[in-house]
Amino acid sequence: MADPRPSRGPVAGGAILALTIMAGVVVGVALRQPSIGLLGGIAVGTVISILIWRRDRRS
Template sequence: MQSTPSRTPMAGGFLLTASILVGAVAGALRGEATVGLLAGLAVGCLLTLAVWLIDRARG
C-alpha cells in the first residue's frame, strides 16, 4: 500500500495572476496596455516555473 505525501505542494497561481494585473496596469499607465500585459504574463510564467521547480526539488 502506498502512502500519500504529507507535505502540501506550493502553488504559484497568485504570482501569475498578480504579475499579469500589475503588468497590464503599468502598461496602461505608459499607454501600452497590451505590451504590459504580455510582459506581466512572461514574468508570471517565469515565477510560476521557479515555484514549481523549487517545490519539485523539495519533494
C-alpha cells in the same frame, strides 16, 4: 517512529501569475501600452511560476 519534519503541501504559483498579469496591465496602462504590459506580466509571471514549481519539486 514519526518523521520529525512536518510535511509541507505544494506551493501554488497561480496567484503569482495572476498578480503579475494584473500588475503588467496597470503598468502598461500608465505607459499607454496595455497590451505590452499584459504580455510582460504573462512572461514575468510564467518565469516566476516555473521557478516556484521547480523549487517545490526538489523538496
